[in-house]
Amino acid sequence: xxxxxxxxxxxxxxxxxxxxxxxxxxxxxxxxxxxxxxxxxxxxxxxxxxxxxxxxxxxxxxxxxxxxxxxxxxxxxxxxxxxxxxxxxxxxxxxxxxxxxxxxxxxxxxxxxxxxxxxxxxxxxxxxxxxxxxxxxxxxxxxxxxxxxxxxxxxxxxxxxxxxxxxxxxxxxxxxxxxxxxxxxxxxxxxxxxxxxxxxxxxxxxxxxxxxxxxxxxxxxxxxxxxxxxxxxxxxxxxxxxxxxxxxxxxxxxxxxxxxxxxxxxxx
Numbered sequence: 001x002x003x004x005x006x007x008x009x010x011x012x013x014x015x016x017x018x019x020x021x022x023x024x025x026x027x028x029x030x031x032x033x034x035x036x037x038x039x040x041x042x043x044x045x046x047x048x049x050x051x052x053x054x055x056x057x058x059x060x061x062x063x064x065x066x067x068x069x070x071x072x073x074x075x076x077x078x079x080x081x082x083x084x085x086x087x088x089x090x091x092x093x094x095x096x097x098x099x100x101x102x103x104x105x106x107x108x109x110x111x112x113x114x115x116x117x118x119x120x121x122x123x124x125x126x127x128x129x130x131x132x133x134x135x136x137x138x139x140x141x142x143x144x145x146x147x148x149x150x151x152x153x154x155x156x157x158x159x160x161x162x163x164x165x166x167x168x169x170x171x172x173x174x175x176x177x178x179x180x181x182x183x184x185x186x187x188x189x190x191x192x193x194x195x196x197x198x199x200x201x202x203x204x205x206x207x208x209x210x211x212x213x214x215x216x217x218x219x220x221x222x223x224x225x226x227x228x229x230x231x232x233x234x235x236x237x238x239x240x241x242x243x244x245x246x247x248x249x250x251x252x253x254x255x256x257x258x259x260x261x262x263x264x265x266x267x268x
Contacts, residue, residue, distance in 0.1 A: 003038060003079040005111055005133040005173040011038075011206065012195040018174075018207025020197055021215065024050050024067045028212060029074035037078055039197075041113065041209060042068040044083040044142070049213040056142045059085045061099050068107040080109040081135050086143045089114045093126035100132050113176065115141045117163020121170040128171035136167035136175035139185075139201065153200075155181045164188045164196070176209060177201040179228070200228030 011018050020039040023029040024046050032040055044056040046067060051058070068082040088099040100112045111133035114120055120136075127134045139154040154160060160180060167175050174195045177185050182202025189196045189205050198205030213219050214229035217236050225231060248254075 002077055008079055009173040009194055018195055018197055020207055020209035022211045023071045026070040026074045029071040033075045033078045040071055040075055040078045040080050042071050042082040044085045045211050049211060049219065055145050057086045061085060065103055065106050068103060068109050072107050072109045081111045081113050082107065082109045084112050084114045089116055089120060089123065089143065093123045096123045097126050097130050100127055104132055111135055113137055115143045118166040121166040124167060124170035124172055134172045136172040138163040138167060138175055139177045140179035153179050153181055157184045160184055161188055164192055168192050168194050177205060200226065
């Protein structure tokens with residue numbers, strides 16, 4: 001059965017942990033959906049792990065749409081959420097609604113995620129008023145990287161609690177807490193009626209999200225995996241070895257190519 005924002009929101013009352021991973025293409029999304037992942041996030045993290053860029057800022061609406069359409073088409077059960085990329089969260093409610101509506105219309109994802117807390121409350125309210133379900137995102141905000149100067153654990157307790165309360169009041173059905181001090185994240189989780197989904201924010205959140213490339217060990221060796229991520233496989237080494245063996249077979253003329261039968265098959 002297809003998950004919806006109200007069902008995800010109700011997971012908190014049921015005390016059921018939410019499992020969320022990023023996905024950027026059809027085959028990966030099919031696998032994750034079949035594995036029972038609750039939410040697939042088409043994140044602007046694609047700028048880092050797919051495009052090889054240093055920040056998420058260059059990711060465009062068109063790129064989100066391109067990847068989100070594939071993921072949404074693959075997901076029979078999982079809720080699919082697409083990031084609203086920079087600078088639409090920052091430009092104001094009207095621009096955000098227009099961009100989010102285009103994403104929803106052209107991809108059939110179930111919701112959008114926007115970064116920011118108290119400052120984005122009016123934007124979240126405008127989106128929900130327009131019939132667009134919203135997942136919030138508080139704590140560390142990758143789209144604010146130039147303003148903050150780096151990635152740090154967020155420990156501003158008073159402001160963080162104001163942020164998550166504002167996101168909930170504005171109508172979000174859930175909120176991601178990125179790199180929030182675990183004590184503050186636990187306090188925020190207890191204070192909210194909507195579920196919190198943590199990334200580097202401790203185990204007391206109502207769910208967890210990670211980037212699929214980190215989980216699978218798919219990132220290049222020179223790219224550090226975040227401390228909060230757990231590697232469950234080493235696809236980087238597996239793909240490297242497979243490609244190397246293929247190259248050795250071709251160059252050594254050991255590649256097992258089956259000879260094509262040049263004779264026409266008899267007609268039945």
